Amino acid sequence: PVGQEWQIQGTNGVDNTTALLTQPVGLDYFKTRPEFYTTGNIFWKNNYAPIGLQNPDNTGTEGNCTWYAHGRLKELGGNAAALNSMSGNANQWHNQLSNGATIVDSNDVQFGDIAQWTRNGMNHVAVVERVYIDSSGVKKVVVSESHYRTNYDGGGEGTLHRIFEYRADNPDRYIRVPRA
Structure with a gap:
């Protein structure tokens, strides 16, 4: 896992206003951005948002990877039509x-790509926040993510938001969404 050396630092390099999410954020972060995470998010509208986001028919868990990735990519300026076409489970995107x-592929991965895991029944997506080569020459990605059932934050069922570091070749593939 990424340690304390990772903080929200700088901007995304695209519009120079959106902070890089390189530390976990709480529910208030998502509540203050409804155009991305609530009323402007197809997964929130279809009741796949975390508890606490004022949708009475929500999933009842702390997080959801498709809801989060959809919202985060919209926040980063991703094309809404392209994002809305990915409306199924994470393993279908x-x-x-x-x-x-x-x-x-992992050779071309960049900030703002979607990391996707589908092998061995996996069903998960996350958003690439940073790509770098570590001191041993291994390419790594730092992703921000949410989880539907897996509890990584010590709360109830699921995880609202966390930051994690992977080898760049760990996800099965990356999806790049064009900018709006």
């Missing part, structure tokens, strides 16, 4: 691409 969204 690579088969639902349209409107310029493409698959890229």
Whole structure:
């Protein structure tokens, strides 16, 4: 896991206003950005948002990876039509691409790509916040993510938001969504 050396530092390099999410954030972060995480999010509208986001029919868990990735990519300026085409479970997104969204491999991964895991029944997506080469020459990605059932934060069922570091070749693939 990423340690305390990771903080919200700088901006995303795209519009120079959106903070990089390199530390966990709480529910208030998402409540203050409804255009991305509540009323402007297709997963919130379809009751796949975490508890506490004022949708009475929500999932009842602390998090949801598809809700989070959809909202975070919108927040980063991702094309809404491309994002809305990925409306199924996380393990289906690579088969639902349209409107310029493409698959890229770990050699080409960059900030703002979606990391996707589907092997061995996995069903997860996360957002790449940082790509770097570590001191031993290994390419790594720092992702921000939410989890539907897995509890990484010590709360109830699921995880609202966490930051984690992986080898760049760990996800099965990356999805790049064009900017709006």
